[in-house]
Amino acid sequence: MVKLGEKPFYKYCPFCASPLVVEERGGRLRPVCKACGFVQYLNPTVGVAVIVLDGDRILLGKRAREPGKGRWCIPCGHVEWGEDVRDAAVREFEEETGLKVELEAVFDVLSNFHNPEHLTVGVWFMGRVVGGKLSAGDDLSDVGFFSVFGPEVELAFPTDEMVIGKLRKLFKKRF
Numbered sequence: 001m002v003k004l005g006e007k008p009f010y011k012y013c014p015f016c017a018s019p020l021v022v023e024e025r026g027g028r029l030r031p032v033c034k035a036c037g038f039v040q041y042l043n044p045t046v047g048v049a050v051i052v053l054d055g056d057r058i059l060l061g062k063r064a065r066e067p068g069k070g071r072w073c074i075p076c077g078h079v080e081w082g083e084d085v086r087d088a089a090v091r092e093f094e095e096e097t098g099l100k101v102e103l104e105a106v107f108d109v110l111s112n113f114h115n116p117e118h119l120t121v122g123v124w125f126m127g128r129v130v131g132g133k134l135s136a137g138d139d140l141s142d143v144g145f146f147s148v149f150g151p152e153v154e155l156a157f158p159t160d161e162m163v164i165g166k167l168r169k170l171f172k173k174r175f
């Protein structure tokens with residue numbers, strides 16, 4: 001039997017606790033429960049981030065936890081099951097920065113592969129602050145505005161680097 005990597009594949013069925021076997025389903029090897037028919041389909045979850053700008057500066061948060069503890073990111077979080085993607089972005093941003101935002105256009109959509117145990121698809125929205133008071137909360141220990149022409153701080157995620165690089169190009173065109 002071909003072995004799948006240890007994490008994040010289940011060894012036992014989460015529904016009936018029978019040992020899972022690896023079989024091809026839909027062109028890929030997946031853990032399958034012979035007792036109840038459960039198949040573990042691994043799909044990326046959806047991450048949301050909000051870009052708030054002040055001139056050529058972007059609001060970043062210092063991460064209080066892993067992954068990327070002590071480094072900085074565009075304030076972000078995960079869409080909960082049953083939650084609208086835009087509601088999630090507004091909620092996560094307020095939890096992390098204290099600021100209420102209205103979302104504008106989607107700035108970028110990228111696959112995140114930096115954590116092999118937890119793959120995500122990230123959606124970066126542009127946001128406009130409509131209320132609240134800036135203060136770090138939830139997963140962040142500090143918040144602040146930094147020039148997109150940095151680097152003033154070390155970023156936690158390669159895709160945030162890509163997004164800030166794209167912003168930098170747009171600013172260069174504009175000025």
Ligand SMILES: [Zn+2]
Pocket residue numbers: 013014015016017018033034035036037038
């Ligand atoms: Zn089962």
